[in-house]
Every structure is written in structure tokens, then in C-alpha cells.
Amino acid sequence: xxxxxxxxxxxxxxxxxxxxxxxxxxxxxxxxxxxxxxxxxxxxxxxxxxxxxxxxxxxxxxxxxxxxxxxxxxxxxxxxxxxxxxxxxxxxxxxxxxxxxxxxxxxxxxxxxxxxxxxxxxxxxxxxx
Amino acid sequence: xxxxxxxxxxxxxxxxxxxxxxxxxxxxxxxxxxxxxxxxxxxxxxxxxxxxxxxxxxxxxxxxxxxxxxxxxxxxxxxxxxxxxxxxxxxxxxxxxxxxxxxxxxxxxxxxxxxxxxxxxxxxxxxxxxxxxxxxxxxxxxxxxxxxxxxxxxxxxxxxxxxxxxxxxxxxxxxxxxxxxxxxxxxxxxxxxxxxxxxxxxxxxxxxxxxxxxxxxxxxxxxxxxxxxxxxxxxxxxxxxxxxxxxxxxxxxxxxxxxxxxxxxxxxxxxxxxxxxxxxxxxxxxxxxxxxxxxxxxxxxxxxxxxxxxxxxxxxxxxxxxxxxxxxxxxxxxxxxxxxxxxxxxxxxxxxxxxxxxxxxxxxxxxxxxxxxxxxxxxxxxxxxxxxxxxxxxxxxxxxxxxxxxxxxxxxxxxxxxxxxxxxxxxxxxxxxxxxxxxxxxx
Numbered sequence: 001x002x003x004x005x006x007x008x009x010x011x012x013x014x015x016x017x018x019x020x021x022x023x024x025x026x027x028x029x030x031x032x033x034x035x036x037x038x039x040x041x042x043x044x045x046x047x048x049x050x051x052x053x054x055x056x057x058x059x060x061x062x063x064x065x066x067x068x069x070x071x072x073x074x075x076x077x078x079x080x081x082x083x084x085x086x087x088x089x090x091x092x093x094x095x096x097x098x099x100x101x102x103x104x105x106x107x108x109x110x111x112x113x114x115x116x117x118x119x120x121x122x123x124x125x126x127x128x129x
Numbered sequence: 130x131x132x133x134x135x136x137x138x139x140x141x142x143x144x145x146x147x148x149x150x151x152x153x154x155x156x157x158x159x160x161x162x163x164x165x166x167x168x169x170x171x172x173x174x175x176x177x178x179x180x181x182x183x184x185x186x187x188x189x190x191x192x193x194x195x196x197x198x199x200x201x202x203x204x205x206x207x208x209x210x211x212x213x214x215x216x217x218x219x220x221x222x223x224x225x226x227x228x229x230x231x232x233x234x235x236x237x238x239x240x241x242x243x244x245x246x247x248x249x250x251x252x253x254x255x256x257x258x259x260x261x262x263x264x265x266x267x268x269x270x271x272x273x274x275x276x277x278x279x280x281x282x283x284x285x286x287x288x289x290x291x292x293x294x295x296x297x298x299x300x301x302x303x304x305x306x307x308x309x310x311x312x313x314x315x316x317x318x319x320x321x322x323x324x325x326x327x328x329x330x331x332x333x334x335x336x337x338x339x340x341x342x343x344x345x346x347x348x349x350x351x352x353x354x355x356x357x358x359x360x361x362x363x364x365x366x367x368x369x370x371x372x373x374x375x376x377x378x379x380x381x382x383x384x385x386x387x388x389x390x391x392x393x394x395x396x397x398x399x400x401x402x403x404x405x406x407x408x409x410x411x412x413x414x415x416x417x418x419x420x421x422x423x424x425x426x427x428x429x430x431x432x433x434x435x436x437x438x439x440x441x442x443x444x445x446x447x448x449x450x451x452x453x454x455x456x457x458x459x460x461x462x463x464x465x466x467x468x469x470x471x472x473x474x475x476x477x478x479x480x481x482x483x484x485x486x487x488x489x490x491x492x493x494x495x496x497x498x499x500x501x502x503x504x505x506x507x508x509x510x511x512x513x514x515x516x517x518x519x520x521x522x523x524x525x526x527x528x529x530x531x532x533x534x535x536x537x538x539x540x541x542x543x544x545x546x547x548x549x550x551x552x553x554x555x556x557x558x559x560x561x562x563x564x565x566x567x568x569x570x571x572x
Contacts, residue, residue, distance in 0.1 A: 040401070040426070058435075060426045065435075 002029040009120035012069040072110040078102035186520040189539025219422040226420035229408040232448040240372040241365025242394035246405035247443040252375025253285040255391030259350040263320035271318040275307040277327035305491025309337040320348040330498030339368025359467025380454030390447035404438030469542035470497040498539040513559035
């Protein structure tokens with residue numbers, strides 16, 4: 001299970017790559033393997049406001065849909081347009097080309113609440129039992 | 130089983146029900162009837178109705194007397210179709226899915242749209258679902274409904290609006306049709322909903338309406354009579370984003386107003402916002418073509434409160450009737466139905482207008498239905514016509530006080546020249562009788 005050390009994580013299996021106030025968000029390798037083949041990703045539009053731990057979109061596998069939860073509050077600055085026609089990028093490259101949105105953090109303190117790679121790894125191990 | 134459970138009787142199973150809710154004795158029902166007695170009873174009730182084979186009908190307003198070829202009920206009454214419910218393990222019912230797929234394909238061809246669903250209950254709910262869909266797509270709550278949309282359909286949209294998901298604004302009509310220029314004053318709305326031919330039978334300027342609506346950032350929902358699509362330009366070629374309508378005319382009898390058939394089609398870009406069941410075609414593990422229920426992630430059994438709609442069924446039998454009807458007629462036969470309806474309705478108007486005091490209410494092109502002004506009380510007229518075994522039309526006063534001197538007359542391919550001539554003669558005679566009796570006032 002790939003859990004890059006430099007990223008932050010949430011208990012809803014999203015990863016966050018921080019660059020100052022900009023947070024790039026996607027779902028983890030564990031999440032994509034649990035979901036199976038992704039057929040559709042519903043993402044917000046640029047400019048939309050997102051709230052920490054509330055859904056910002058949804059991700060569809062063949063017969064199930066899951067909400068995608070915002071790791072932090074802020075404004076959506078970028079959306080990965082490639083996922084519209086190629087949702088399988090989430091399965092193939094969850095930390096790379098499968099990225100979903102970039103959020104400009106409204107409350108930088110929220111970033112401290114994110115999990116480290118080690119903490120996330122422990123979460124995955126306990127869920128796998 | 131009671132023995133196995135260690136119980137004494139059925140009443141022991143009902144132990145947990147509150148005492149005052151449990152019936153203390155048998156239901157107060159009359160004694161049972163034999164099959165013979167039941168048949169006589171039902172025949173008596175049925176005799177209180179009339180059907181279009183017994184009376185000459187010019188009724189319309191959304192439900193029409195078109196000819197249904199015998200092959201349609203022959204196919205739909207097959208037990209595999211007539212008794213089947215919505216499949217739960219859909220992939221096992223390949224025949225059902227294939228028939229729905231063909232129906233969806235036919236609706237796309239008729240409306241010139243990219244995708245269609247497996248059908249909804251009726252035209253009214255199809256219009257309402259289209260309003261909700263447009264609101265979801267545009268993320269705007271306001272929905273504009275033209276005044277010339279069928280009042281029942283508009284009322285259903287208003288019902289769906291209760292609870293606050295959408296709010297409905299009516300767009301006034303001028304001269305019996307929607308005014309495209311009035312659209313720009315409506316602010317931010319999700320969509321404009323128009324019907325063409327409209328409730329009064331008149332053909333609307335859909336292309337102009339669509340242009341104005343799109344310029345204002347609104348989607349366009351067009352509700353249409355499917356028979357009209359045999360001769361008129363389909364909604365997909367006029368700028369419609371969603372095409373819906375009442376499909377009863379395609380192979381289902383009038384039957385006292387139901388069951389009906391709501392068809393629903395849209396563009397590829399909006400596919401995931403479309404409500405209803407959708408059948409898709411794919412390949413199985415052996416590589417052979419097969420059918421599935423697809424895009425189920427829009428539906429409530431997966432999405433729950435975020436589903437595109439709570440509908441989880443369709444009008445399979447009526448949709449099948451529509452497919453058989455269209456297949457039996459073929460492209461040429463279907464066109465013929467449209468052309469005959471068009472020509473006969475215009476012949477009827479010409480003849481009716483010869484009778485003193487009758488005139489076309491709205492000077493607009495029409496398809497198979499039109500509103501006429503009457504020189505006498507509409508109710509009085511209809512009564513006299515009924516005595517002559519003719520159902521003369523729908524009194525528009527029922528829907529609007531301003532129109533209570535008008536009658537909505539529908540003419541389908543079933544009406545012969547002799548029928549229409551008989552109707553006109555009956556009109557003349559009825560008017561004479563009413564005027565003699567002093568009933569010349571229209572109110």
C-alpha cells in the first residue's frame with residue numbers, strides 16, 4: 001500500500017499536498033483499491049466554496065457512490081479536467097495524474113489537524129483487520 | 130408452523146399490537162358473489178361509460194383517440210410482458226431490457242435527442258422531473274413555465290415545487306403562444322418550459338424561444354405530442370436541452386385517462402442528471418451483446434437523498450406498446466398518421482368556421498387540435514351533441530374563465546370526412562335548438 005511520506009491525510013482517505021496556502025487533494029491508493037474501477041468523478045467548479053469534513057463531490061465505482069470530503073475549508077482554485085473523460089486515472093495514479101482539486105485554505109490552522117503518513121498507515125492497518 | 134413456533138393460534142403472533150388497534154370481529158363485508166354475478170355487476174358499471182367505438186369523439190387536451198393496430202395489444206398482452214414487474218435482477222430479464230432499449234432508441238430518433246430513459250409515469254411528471262433536472266444542472270431554483278403548457282402538467286410542476294427545491298414562475302402568452310421576448314425579463318432561471326403544439330393546439334415558436342432562453346443562460350425544456358413529430362421539426366433540432374411529453378398517443382387507448390406514458394430524452398452532456406431507469410447495451414464475458422440497467426448510481430437505491438429522482442420504475446407495458454406501434458407503422462405509416470391528423474383537423478376547422486358564430490380563437494398554425502369560439506353556451510352545445518352521440522370537445526372554461534366561450538376540438542386520423550361533416554351538421558342543429566330555446570348567451 002503506497003502512502004507517500006511527504007503528504008498529509010484525512011480519516012476519509014483523502015491525501016493533501018501542501019504548498020503554502022494551496023492544498024492539492026485526491027484519494028489514497030488504499031481508497032482507490034477499495035472502490036474498484038472508477039467510472040465517474042463529480043467535482044465542483046472553480047470558485048466553489050468547500051467546508052472542512054463536508055462533501056465536495058462524489059466518486060463512482062460501478063455500483064457504488066462515495067462522497068469526497070474536503071480536508072480543509074476554502075475556495076476551489078483548480079479542478080482536474082482530465083478526470084471527466086479518464087476517471088481511471090484515479091486508479092492508475094491516485095497521487096499523481098489522479099489529483100482532484102486544489103483548495104486555497106481559508107483557515108490555515110485546519111492544516112495542523114491533518115494526519116501524518118504514519119498515522120494514516122496505522123488507520124489503514126486497523127481498517128484492514 | 131404454529132406448532133413449530135410453540136404458539137396456540139394466529140392471535141399469538143399479533144400479541145405485540147396495541148389492543149385497540151386489533152379488529153375484534155370479522156370485517157363487515159357483504160356475502161361473496163359467484164363469477165357469473167361479478168361479471169354482471171362489472172358489465173353494469175362498465176355500461177355507464179362510453180368508448181370511442183360507440184360515440185364520435187373530438188376530445189383531446191393531452192389524451193387522444195388515435196388508431197391502435199391490433200398487433201400492439203397482441204404483443205403487450207403476452208404474459209411475459211403483461212405480468213412482469215420492474216426487474217430487480219435486471220440482467221436475468223434480457224428480453225425485457227432489450228425491449229426497453231429499443232423503446233429508448235425510438236424516443237431518441239423521434240425527438241432528435243441523444244439519450245432517453247426507460248419512461249416515467251406520464252407527461253405531467255416528465256415535465257416536472259425535467260424542471261428538477263434543469264435546476265440541478267444550472268444550480269438555480271427558478272423554473273419558468275409558459276402559460277400555454279397543459280394546466281395539469283403545470284399543476285404537477287407546482288406540486289413538485291412545494292418543499293422549496295424549485296420555485297415556479299409563469300410566463301404569460303400572447304395570442305395563444307409564448308412570447309420569446311418576454312423571456313429576457315425573467316432574471317436568473319434554470320429553464321423555460323414550453324409545450325408545442327401547446328395546450329390550445331397551436332404550434333409555438335420553439336426555435337426563437339430557445340435562442341432567447343439560451344442567451345439568458347437558461348435551459349430549454351420542450352414538451353411535445355409525439356404524433357406531431359411525424360410531421361413537425363423535432364425538439365432536438367429546435368434547440369431543446371430536454372424533450373419530454375405524453376406518449377399515450379403511441380399505441381395506448383384513452384382508457385378514461387390512464388395508464389399514460391411519460392417519455393424523457395436529453396443531450397449526452399446531461400445524461401448523468403437524467404432521472405429514471407436507463408437500459409444500456411454492452412458485451413458479456415463471452416463477448417456477446419447483452420443488456421443491463423446502467424448508470425444506476427444516479428438512482429435512489431444507491432444515491433439515496435442525492436439521487437436524481439425517487440422514481441425507480443417505468444411504464445414498461447405502455448413503452449412496449451409505443452415501440453410496437455411505431456414498428457408496426459414504420460416511418461411511412463407514422464408520417465401518414467401525422468399528415469392525416471393535420472389535414473383532417475384543418476378540414477374540420479374550415480367546415481366549423483362556416484357555421485355562423487364559430488371562429489378560430491387564436492390565429493396561429495396548429496397541428497391536430499384547435500380552440501374555437503362558440504356563439505352559444507359551450508356546456509349547452511356539448512349536451513346537445515352528446516344526445517347525438519358526439520363528444521364535441523373539451524370546454525376550455527373548465528381551465529380559464531376568460532376562455533369559457535371556447536371549445537377545444539381534436540381531430541385524429543380516425544375521423545373520416547363523413548364523421549366531420551356529421552359533427553358540423555350536429556353543431557348547426559344544436560345551435561338552432563339552443564337559440565330557439567333562448568340560450569344564446571355564452572356565459
